[in-house]
Amino acid sequence: TTHYLFIVVVAVNSTLLTINAGDYIFYTDWAWTSFVVFSISQSTMLVVGAIYYMLFTGVPGTATYYATIMTIYTWVAKGAWFALGYPYDFVAVPVWIPSAMLLDLSYWATRRNKHAAILIGGTLVGLSLPMFNMINLLTIRDPLEMAFKYPRPTLPPYMTPIEPQVGKFYNSPVALGAGAGAVLSVPIAALGAKLNTWTYK
Numbered sequence: 691t692t693h694y695l696f697i698v699v700v701a702v703n704s705t706l707l708t709i710n711a712g713d714y715i716f717y718t719d720w721a722w723t724s725f726v727v728f729s730i731s732q733s734t735m736l737v738v739g740a741i742y743y744m745l746f747t748g749v750p751g752t753a754t755y756y757a758t759i760m761t762i763y764t765w766v767a768k769g770a771w772f773a774l775g776y777p778y779d780f781v782a783v784p785v786w787i788p789s790a791m792l793l794d795l796s797y798w799a800t801r802r803n804k805h806a807a808i809l810i811g812g813t814l815v816g817l818s819l820p821m822f823n824m825i826n827l828l829t830i831r832d833p834l835e836m837a838f839k840y841p842r843p844t845l846p847p848y849m850t851p852i853e854p855q856v857g858k859f860y861n862s863p864v865a866l867g868a869g870a871g872a873v874l875s876v877p878i879a880a881l882g883a884k885l886n887t888w889t890y891k
Contacts, residue, residue, distance in 0.1 A: 704735075704738070704739035704742065704743070704756075705739065705756070705759055705760050705763060707735060707739070708732070708735040708736060708739055708760055709760055709763055709764055709767075716764065716767055716768075716771075716781045716782070717780070717781065717782070718779055718780060718781065718782045718827075718830055718833040718836055719833055719834065719836065721782045721784075721823075721827060721833075722782075722827050722830070722833040722834070723833075723834070725820070725823075725824065725827070728784075728823070729819060729820040729823070729871045730871055730874060732784055732786070732819055732823070732871075733789070733815050733816045733819045733820070733871030733874070733875050734871070734874050734875055736757065736760075736786055736789060736790065736815060736819065737793070737811070737812050737815050737816070737875045739756060740752070740753035740756045740757065740790055740793055740815075741753075741793070741804075741807065741808060741811070741812070743756050744756075744793070744794070744797060744807070745804055745807075748802065750794045750795075750797045750798035750802070751794050751798075752794070753790040753791075753793040753794045753797070753811075754787060754790045754791050754794050756790060757786035757787045757789070757790035757791075758787060760784075760786055761783060761784075761786060761787060764781070764783045764784065765783055767781060768780075768781040768783055776840055777836060777840065779830045779831055779833070779836060780836060780840055782826065782827060782830060783826075784823055784826070785819070785822040785823050785825075785826050786819070788818060788822055789814070789815040789818045789819040789822065790815070792811065792814040792815060792818055793807065793811035793812075793814065793815055794811075795811075796810040796811035796814060797811060812875035813875065815871070815875050816871035816874065816875035817871070819871060820871055
């Protein structure tokens with residue numbers, strides 16, 4: 691009973707951490723203008739939570755289940771903001787599920803080898819998540835106009851969105867986000883596996 695209670699606590703808390711990581715998730719303005727930070731926070735948080743959860747159960751498919759929970763939570767939040775009178779695109783729902791499916795696939799294809807899941811699955815998540823989410827964000831109409839027209843009530847003045855000068859710093863936020871996410875996902879996944887090991891001690 692203690693183990694099942696523990697996994698519920700881990701699932702809920704890690705989900706809340708992921709959907710609020712860096713506050714770059716829900717809000718279209720920050721998800722767009724800070725795409726690299728968004729990619730790093732999301733790929734690492736998805737991997738550490740999913741790896742921990744998946745190794746705890748030992749069942750391929752758990753990572754996808756985990757990503758589905760987060761997706762449902764975020765859609766509920768999107769609906770809440772929409773009910774308050776904000777536009778439909780005010781909240782962007784991240785695309786976690788396809789990357790989590792790749793993580794599950796690597797775990798299943800390597801016959802539940804946790805090291806392969808960390809190395810291969812973590813890399814696949816870090817490479818795929820920025821790509822899926824950039825495509826997702828491209829479907830949103832004019833995120834900067836929305837940011838100025840519908841400012842968040844909790845946003846302090848010094849965090850007011852400004853026109854991003856992307857071209858002056860790097861050419862491809864997708865490439866940079868994918869590279870950073872892939873590099874960081876593997877050690878973060880290893881940390882999740884280590885935490886999973888400590889649980890049984």
